[in-house]
Structures are given as structure tokens and as C-alpha cells.
Amino acid sequence: MVILKEAEEIERIRASNRIVAEVLGELKERVKPGVTTIDLDRCSEELARKRNAKPAFKGYRGYPFSLCVSVNCEVVHGLPSQRVLAAGDIVSLDFGVYYKGYYGDAAVTVPVGDVSEEAARLIRVTEQGLYDGIQEAKAGNRLGDISAAVQGRVESAGFSVVRDFVGHGIGKNLHEDPQVPNYGVKGRGIELKVGMVLAIEPMVNEGTYKVRILDNGWTVVTDDVKLSAHFEHSVAITEHGPEILSALH
Numbered sequence: 001m002v003i004l005k006e007a008e009e010i011e012r013i014r015a016s017n018r019i020v021a022e023v024l025g026e027l028k029e030r031v032k033p034g035v036t037t038i039d040l041d042r043c044s045e046e047l048a049r050k051r052n053a054k055p056a057f058k059g060y061r062g063y064p065f066s067l068c069v070s071v072n073c074e075v076v077h078g079l080p081s082q083r084v085l086a087a088g089d090i091v092s093l094d095f096g097v098y099y100k101g102y103y104g105d106a107a108v109t110v111p112v113g114d115v116s117e118e119a120a121r122l123i124r125v126t127e128q129g130l131y132d133g134i135q136e137a138k139a140g141n142r143l144g145d146i147s148a149a150v151q152g153r154v155e156s157a158g159f160s161v162v163r164d165f166v167g168h169g170i171g172k173n174l175h176e177d178p179q180v181p182n183y184g185v186k187g188r189g190i191e192l193k194v195g196m197v198l199a200i201e202p203m204v205n206e207g208t209y210k211v212r213i214l215d216n217g218w219t220v221v222t223d224d225v226k227l228s229a230h231f232e233h234s235v236a237i238t239e240h241g242p243e244i245l246s247a248l249h
């Protein structure tokens with residue numbers, strides 16, 4: 001069941017997502033060769049707690065950290081560790097908080113030092129796919145319009161969209177209906193309505209769309225060990241069109 005939100009609830013979801021955006025902004029500046037991924041996790045938790053927000057992922061289905069840090073062929077749900085980031089890596093940071101009854105959730109992929117032209121293009125296309133999807137998040141459109149827009153951008157650039165993980169509604173719960181796939185057919189799916197809040201989150205692979213999960217039970221990696229990127233925004237559908245709640249305006 002899709003839960004529609006009143007304007008006041010959307011303001012609360014915006015407050016949560018503003019914290020997420022601020023934390024991701026600070027983390028991005030810390031991404032440099034020599035930094036460990038556990039440093040970023042600790043930093044994310046501290047920054048959230050300073051703002052009286054609770055890291056949303058810690059304890060969620062037993063997830064043991066505050067931040068998901070996915071490097072290179074890691075798609076999502078990478079576990080922070082003593083791994084040292086090196087120039088040429090790309091790193092996806094996925095972070096969420098719970099604040100005053102509502103969740104916020106967003107993700108970015110950033111280059112570590114100088115990266116290959118192909119890695120930079122993967123990051124650009126993934127972010128562009130997210131923005132193409134967001135543009136379709138308006139009342140009267142269908143869910144498939146978002147999915148098809150993301151998929152079109154990604155596949156016309158020669159990359160592939162992950163099927164096994166999808167975006168989601170967000171509000172009083174981290175994951176609400178509907179599921180928001182990054183592949184689909186324009187004009188299909190549920191009708192989008194004012195008051196829906198969606199976390200749109202393309203996961204885009206350089207090679208095959210196929211993924212597998214490592215033995216740690218969490219880390220999703222590309223089946224061909226090629227690169228993957230991930231961007232996510234929480235987006236409200238308002239009478240004036242899509243509003244990105246997880247951006248620093």
C-alpha cells in the first residue's frame with residue numbers, strides 16, 4: 001500500500017533528508033587516497049548524532065554499520081572496513097537517518113583522486129539517469145515513466161541497470177511501497193500522485209547487469225567484477241512537480 005503524505009509530513013521528511021545531504025556533503029570532502037572506509041562510517045555516525053539524528057541503517061535487518069561504502073565492483077551494501085581508498089577507485093556512499101519520526105535516504109558515487117575516463121563517464125551517466133528519472137516523478141505520470149527514463153539514459157550510454165535491487169517509497173519507514181525499479185516500460189505501473197515520496201536510486205554497471213552477494217551476506221558485487229555506480233535522492237511528488245528533498249539547495 002502506497003502511503004500519501006500531507007505537506008507537513010513532507011516537511012519532516014525534508015528535515016531528515018537535509019541532514020542526510022549535509023552528512024554526505026561532508027563525507028565527500030573526506031574521500032581521498034589514504035582514507036579507510038571505516039573512517040567514513042565513524043564520521044557519518046558522529047555527524048548524524050551531532051544533529052540529533054539516528055543512523056537509519058545501523059541494526060536495520062541486522063546491518064552492522066551506519067554507512068554503506070561500496071568500492072569499484074561493489075554495487076551497494078559495501079561493509080566499511082580497514083580498506084584504504086586509493087587514487088583511481090570510485091566509491092559509493094549510501095546514508096540514511098531517522099529524525100523526529102521520519103526517514104531520509106540518499107547516495108552518491110565519488111571518484112578517489114584521478115580516475116579513468118570510463119569510470120568518470122559511469123559516474124556522470126548514473127547521476128544523469130537519476131535526474132532523468134526524477135523529472136518524470138510528477139502527478140499523472142506512471143511509475144514506469146521513471147523507470148524507463150533511467151534505463152533509457154543508462155543503456156543508450158552502453159551501461160546496464162541492476163535488476164535485483166530497486167528504489168522505494170520512504171516516510172515513517174525506510175522502505176515503503178512502491179518498489180521503484182530502474183528498468184521498465186513507459187506508461188506502465190501505478191499512477192503517480194501528489195503526496196508520494198520516492199527514493200529513486202539507480203545502480204548502474206559498466207558491464208553486465210548481473211550481481212552476486214559476497215559471503216558476508218551483505219556486499220553486492222558485479223558478476224563480471226567491472227565497475228558499478230549508485231546515486232539516490234528522496235523525491236516528493238508535489239502539485240508543482242518533483243521536489244528533491246535530499247539536496248543542499
Ligand code: MF3
Nearest residue numbers: 057060061063068077094105
Ligand atoms: N539506501 C539503502 C536502501 O535504500 C539502504 C541500505 S539498507 C541497509 O535500501 F540494510 F544497509 F541498511
Ligand code: CO
Nearest residue numbers: 105199201232
Ligand atoms: Co534507498
